[in-house]
Amino acid sequence: MTAVARVRDVTMRFRDHTALDSLSTGIEQDAITGLLGRNGAGKTTLMQLLTGHRVPTSGSVEVFGAAPYENDAVLSRTCFVKEGQRYPDHFRVRDALAAAAAVFPRWDADLAARLVADFDLPPDRAIRKLSRGMNSAVGIVIGLASRAPLTLFDEPYLGLDAVARQLFYDRLLADYAEHPRSVILSTHLIEEISDLLERVLLIDRGRLLLDTDAESVRDSAVTVTGPADRVRSLAADHELLHAETLGPHGRAVVRLRPGTDLDDVRTAGLTPEPTSLQQLVVALSLHTSGAGAGAPTDLEEVSR
Amino acid sequence: MNDEGGPIFRQVATLVENAIVDGSLAEESQAPSSNELAAFHRINPATAAKGLNQLVADGVLYKRRGVGMFVAPGAREQVLKRRRSEFADQYVRPLMAEAHKLGIPARELAAMIDRWEGSR
Incomplete structure (x- = not known):
């Protein structure tokens, strides 16, 4: 497999808690990878390491062949859609999109506009006044329209109803098919997304339980x-x-x-x-x- | 797709074959692309492509470079022939197993089939 990112023997400790324990894996290039595991398994920590939000206690992290931490060349090609993303207080939906357009070189404004309409987002409303589901939708629009070569969605569906989630999956598949890129999707709604996945990573208490292609999971x-x-x-x-x-x-x-x-x-x-x-x-x-x-x-x- | 029908790429291949068997996908006509199949069945495009490639390997579809996949001449007959040869294993075996469990002898089963056919 061609890996877009690799972690080698990575351990991440917070005081007396070990979030990741000597974990090694690769993220396959241009595949949709499901990052699965229970709450507290270490999923978010792994995503934070891949996106340069943290430095591991030990071990190495490599994204596009370089360490991501404070590395603009890596980070401009990486989009991390976080659960419960916060924006500056005065930001309207259109401000968040304009900020994203400035950050991501492959930003597609037409796609963003289509997605805003799909999700019924009010462009002029302050983000802090949006419902939780609409807040999640803003993150989804940014994640998809960024066309970042490595895009990570960390439980992007909070507050989204079943219709909006289906819309997300459909738009993700359609855009991914036209513009293949590496996508990591962390979710608890496994049944909903299992058919979208090409790779599956399952972690449990900081260790890897499964690292395989989705098709062989079904046979295993x-x-x-x-x-x-x-x-x-x-x-x-x-x-x-x-x-x-x-x-x-x-x-x-x-x-x-x-x-x-x-x-x-x-x-x-x-x-x-x-x-x-x-x-x-x-x-x-x-x-x-x-x-x-x-x-x-x-x-x-x-x-x- | 469903969990009962084996690997997803096989299910994709089976669905395309079904369209060939029922005539909605005629020989020499263009098969749906992997992206179309992925969007319609809500599956990963790589999985859909694997299903199509399986059909190419089986000689049911053929590739026209830069255009797409097409139904091979004779594909319908080929699929029918293979499915007929698998019929006993896929349908008669579980039927016999259930009949055996319920104590229905084979000749009674045959009579049931005759009655069923006559009532149609």
Whole structure:
């Protein structure tokens, strides 16, 4: 893969809290990458490092082949749309757009105007008087119209209703298709965006749990249901991520060993189904936190 | 797209094939571009392109440089032939498995199919 950005062995500590723990990864160029993980997993910290808002405690960060911190050559090509972005008090919507137009060399004013209309934004209203959703929409307009070669959206949807979120996804896809660029999208609404992604990064407590292409995520885990004892014996042969039972009935999310034939699973009296990205993220995150299944089950012991 | 139908790029390929089979995408006509498919199905353009490339590799579509992808001559017959050969595995096998579970013998199943066909 061609990486637009790389972090190597990056650790970020805040007093006694370790936000990122020896994390290494690359951000694929001209791909849409989903940055997933629970609250406090380290997603925002990673984005702050990539955009030069912070310097790591140790390790190296490289964006467009250089360290991003206080580096204009990197930062003019990077757009970071932050959750709950603040603007100067007197700024109207049009002032925020004019400021962005001055900062981003590839700014597309026509696209910005179209998006302002799409999201029903009032250009002359003070941003501090906007609703939360409209504030988010301003960030989305800037993020898309910047056409920055590396664009990061950190939970850009706060306060946006389902219609506006769909509008965001549609406009993102359409503009990305015409002007491919590297996009990092951090979100908890995994189900909504899973089909948009080409790459998936899952972090948990500062460590990387998944770093893969979205297509292989779908193939990597299956949910099997059937008689609990058969589910248990299948799980013993593969990597069990999550298990639940209801009386004699069992369900497990397992990572099958490569080359496993699903017909063999069916022949064993079990029903295999694909595991969605969201289900896998939940199962993996619970698996590593040791929380396991909510109710104690004997299947759980297999996962130890 | 849906979670049941395997990898998304395969689902894209299947949908394009469906259009070829039902005749809405005629042979020698231009197939939708990966960007059009991406926007319509709300999927990543790279995934849509992978689906189209699969169809090129299968000989169902062919590329005209700088223009796009087109339905190959004989594509419909080719898709139909492959799908017929997969029919038993995809449809008869699960049907038999469920019938077996419910204790319905094969001859009763055959009678059901006859009745179904006669009632149409």
